[in-house]
Amino acid sequence: MKVVRAGDAALLVEAADLATAHRLNAALRDEPLPGVVDVVPGERTVLVVAEPAADLGRLAERLTRLRLPDDAGGDAEPVEIPVTYDGADLDEVADLTGLSRGEVVRRHRAATYTVAYLGFSPGFGYLTGLDPALRVARRASPRTSVPAGSVAIADRYAAVYPSASPGGWRLLGRSELRLWDVTRDPPSLLRPGMRVRFVPRESP
Template structure:
């Protein structure tokens, strides 16, 4: 764990387990903590108090093994008819059915949120499905598109540009401003993709 100052009131912590450190900081009730924001390999902690004092407390925090506890995974129904499904199969040296089985058979964890509100970067994608992003991003990816890129899986919560490879689509709303919190997925949430009918 490497801790660096980030402005007057922040600490940027480099870690191999950002979603677990996020859960540990939130659960510890450390004095003065204002916000905790996990990223791919970092966690930003802002404080109303003394950042130096807080930095001394962080290395001793025990990290949970599973910050989702006994919570059941969020099940995301997927119709596997994505525009890039056949291309992913070709890149991976698999059949379309094998891609669907691998993607739907894995257990995922939300590592962090980013890119757009409610966009969860999910770890746990089988290595056979680690394919690169598209060379040319689409200008508009429909909300609910289930996609993969590199080591991550995701669902686009809203219509946006994007370069991930589309495997299918889901009707499950991931972002809803009337919900508290608005994002269905949070760092540490476990996720399963479940094949649905057309």
Template sequence: MREIRRAGDRGLLVETSSPHALRAAILAAGLPGVTDVVPGETTVLVVASDGLELVERRLRSLEPGEAGPPGREVEVPVVYDGADLAEVAELTGLTVDEVVARHSAAEYTVAYLGFSPGFGYLTGIDPVLRVPRRRTPRTSVPAGSVAIAGPYAAVYPSASPGGWRLLGRTDLVLWDVRRDPPSLLGPGDRVRFSPSR
């Protein structure tokens, strides 16, 4: 039986090892009263307008498939000239070119969005590139900065403070309030970084 906890007056937080598959199953089931389904790294938040008890009972018996529906494919062109590129090479024992090659060879999945609007936590990074965050965060990281930290890669959707290691930059707009939806990336989307000049 999966663990389900209340999250405020209208939410249920479901522990799961397959958040995207569970999200897809919840959406496919059309549970009455459910207004939003938000995957996290190991959880899914289910928001309902009413009938939380009924939703919880249905969630306990719901069986997700092996995987959720395939997400969109998003290609992110990157100019690899980041302020931390040489340091990442040193930390990993690779050359700068090898860091770029490994970073751009992987296929990433948007595990979840967080930190700031449109900020996707991307899994699938080459294990050799798993470097720690900077000891001292920058007070401002430019929008479009392509970065890594620990098991994740990301693109900063807007200028903000940050401690991730900067590998490069992209001109793609990840967050635009005039777009529907505003975020270019969504949970389950697949991302590839392509070197550009």
């Protein structure tokens, strides 16, 4: 791991891969270091935000010596997200991939995904593990509003829109599960390193 300064009160840890970034995030979440006020994981980076008076040199040294767990997800079972596969782009994805509508659904629900990181909007998890046969580009013209709960794919990621927002991902279906709830602790259902499975509510 490489640790570099990111302003006057933060360090950016550059990890070798996604798994290492997740393990570091898990270690900092489970055993917070003194002076650390926030941890923001990315796909191959972890931003460690410290108190203004923190000694960043000492913190960097502690980060490089931090013992990482073997598996960021631990023994936790994957979070199951129930999906009704009736998305507006399901037929288009089938055409783009050369698969049948049913095969698109089968491949999407057969995979076990990992939350790479959260971004775009609160609770929006970028999920890796999408079947390579389903990798399609974003729409040329994004929608001005995608309903909350929309299950979507784009490039090598899958996701569920936690709230209504503009978006250009291809919509495969919808879920009634709330991914972001300010009354919940923590508000986001998903967190980096967590495993996810999509479970069909209806036959396609």
